[in-house]
Amino acid sequence: MDKLEYQDSTKTENVHVVDRIKLLYPNVNEEETPLPRSWSPTDKCNSIYVHNFRVHYKGVGKSHNDAASVRTAHPVPAACGLYYFEVKIISKGRDGYMGIGLTAQNFKANRLPGWDKGSYGYHGDDGNSFCSSGNGQPYGPTFTTGDIIGCGVNLVENTCFYTKNGHHLGIAFRDLPVRKTKLYPTVGLQTPGEIVDANFGQEPFKFDIEDMLKELRASTKASIYNFPVPDDQGDWTSILHKMVSSYLVHHGFSSTAEAFAKSTGQTFNEDLASIKTRQKILKLVLSGRMGHAIDQTIRSYPNLLESNQNLLFMLKCRQFVEMVNGCDFDNDSARDSPLTQTSSVIQSTKTYQNGSTTTTQQQQNSNLVISDPNNDNLEHQSFKNNLSLQSHDKDQNNKNVNNGSSGVNNINIQELNQINSYNNSNDQYLVVAAMDNTNESNSSDVEMENGHNNSMNGFKNGSSNKTHNIIDGDEEMDVDGSPVCIKSTNKSGVERMLEFGRELFQMSQRLERENGINEANQKMLEDAFSLLAYSNPWASPLGWQLCPSRRETICAALNSAILESMNYSWRPPLEINIAHASELLRLMSNSNLGACAFVTVDDMLHEEATISN
Known part of the structure; x- marks a missing residue:
């Protein structure tokens, strides 16, 4: 389904080119944390052949030792909040021993995702989920040629879920170490003839990820609105009035500052002249x-x-x-x-x-x-x-x-x-x-x-x-x-x-x-x-x-x-607080706290203005 609501495109000779991946994750600064957009040409097993988004197994496939994996060029940024990708099974090959999931940076390229520490996978031959262990747990149905398997990472709740042909299969892994470990989308194949195609968001997904994004955005804002403010922190109304008054004075809105001061009982140091x-x-x-x-x-x-x-x-x-x-x-x-x-x-x-x-x-x-x-x-x-x-x-x-x-x-x-x-x-x-x-x-x-x-x-x-x-x-x-x-x-x-x-x-x-x-x-x-x-x-x-x-x-x-x-502050307290909030969001991203993906200072200010009106 294609329900992207953002409008961010470039126009070239009457052709609109939309960066769908960027639109899914608008809060990600790709100069600092690039999004996973392609398979890595180097972080893969030699038995794997990669061409654009397609992955083809070229090994002999006689045993588990012949497994081969490839991961993306970049890990999932925390500022995604919720990251999702899909893999279409072009051919299950001989046995369909395929794994789809996530791995840490130091993964073993000759193993399927989920078998080793720091890797997580959902396998097609038995439908089991593997959480950093060779022992799988029953999770979902098997998958084969023609199926589309999606993998989502919730960086707010630190969970991972899968979808099959657009249907949510439930949470597969909890308590992912996303704050300490960078996770990479990964695909593993094991038998001859196995071929898969990846969709990192460059095409519409089979699963409606937009609804989940909306829910996370709403819950994040609700947690901000419902955050308790202790009574011993002072008179918040008076503090806010002072911040607004100082902002008006700072920017020279003399008439407005004078009227606001009279209505709120505020005073300001700089004289009106x-x-x-x-x-x-x-x-x-x-x-x-x-x-x-x-x-x-x-x-x-x-x-x-x-x-x-x-x-x-x-x-x-x-x-x-x-x-x-x-x-x-x-x-x-x-x-x-x-x-x-x-x-x-x-x-x-x-x-x-x-x-x-x-x-x-x-x-x-x-x-x-x-x-x-x-x-x-x-x-x-x-x-x-x-x-x-x-x-x-x-x-x-x-x-x-x-x-x-x-x-x-x-x-x-x-x-x-x-x-x-x-x-x-x-x-x-x-x-x-x-x-x-x-x-x-x-x-x-x-x-x-x-x-x-x-x-x-x-x-x-x-x-x-x-x-x-x-x-x-x-x-x-x-x-x-x-x-x-x-x-x-x-x-x-x-x-x-x-x-x-x-x-x-x-x-x-x-x-x-x-x-x-x-x-x-x-x-x-x-x-x-x-x-x-x-x-x-x-x-x-x-x-x-x-x-x-x-x-x-x-x-x-x-x-x-x-x-x-004149020995006054070069910047009003209101602007300092807004800049401080923006910097905290940036630090949250650097600390892999996914909630930073679902709120911006501008969003909150505009929403407050809408509510007030």
Whole structure:
């Protein structure tokens, strides 16, 4: 029967490929504990021939000494909770001396499962079960050609059961040492002509294992709900209220925190004005206005970023990404620009390099964005190949800069192509280092109209003065949590972004000199700069950086740093408890406690929310 209820599939050219085995055991982390998916090509007797899922006996089969077994490549993970596989008897051969069951890692490949210590088997010739002994016990019916025998391991109750042709035969073994011993699905054959096929879940099972999984899932949750809480452990309601209150304060939900505190009689240490200040900064980050967020952070917490340069570097890298995304420029100027129809930084540069901001229909067609990632990769490669062809223009471009051309540095396509070859250069920081040489004398700080210096360590944020005046005032700042990002750039925006990239690179070099190599910072910078290698960065292999959800990590890091600077916890107790529960589930899996397979923290939270509603 095929009653899988999970929806986890990949689509390839209109064909849905479903990993049925993974769907059966969703809580198993196969990077740590792979599932048994196939027979082992090495852990078998020489008399056994294995081809895919088929096992064929090739021995002489004269006595018990001619028995041969094969086990799976991996043991049963505890996080399965309930593991099940089936074996179809293709041919019983001469005598049908076949055994199906489980063995420990150090099993004897020339013995049927169940005959030796650490092995358990159900044999077809007599229907007996063998529990680490050569003496069998009556268990079930015999099986022969055409029968389908299933073997299930209950890692919650430490039992093993069998099925025949979809019918449950009852528990065969109890008190399995699953906490101390890794068990492998195993098949043993003994006489010529015996052939079996295994189904580890890649095909629908004959037996309805889903009903058993549902029962175990329900019983596990019931044990959690019914767990007794001693009366001497304190007032749980008050504790939970404090956890919720601290969570709201931590994340800057000032209005909700205030209302919740009044209704529950809670108090919080941080004053309301401080919470609202943090809330403003976090909204700026989540809306992609990184330059303004950095400026407001410097004003409100003057020493925070100065003393945490890695955090500042993270914010600056995100600001560069938002510039590519079109969210960190002044929106009004972007809308007024005649280049707002241009879809990428590269195309904008191509347009104004030719001395014109208007294009013919033919030029417009050539600048159309092709969202096919493969096409982007080809363009990425073509930029790399064309770099050497355009290098001869460098001297002339430098002359244009010296002759007083407008713009920050009169950035040209040759410089942008240097960015495009960034990842494939022998010097991985060639991109901005090459551009630094053109403007070493023009890196002075920018003074703001309101008297604030919009820089930190010689680093310009590139945000407009208009917003600073709003932030400096006492009135509430209105930050749109979901702004319309201008996914295009004008000439000045491109110039500003490229200069910002130079300064970002200079900062990375300074941090490397002062603190040594930081691989995380290097990776951030590399990923951010690489966006410029594509005509349509949003459809590129690195386009994930432009997703608004990526701001959340930056937001959380900045929020935690602000709270720590005020001697508050960097993480609220509610999140700590949830993380603790998740870690306990992981430790249960490592300790072979099968109940961890039938519950997750998210499941419990969602179920509680459903019950509450």
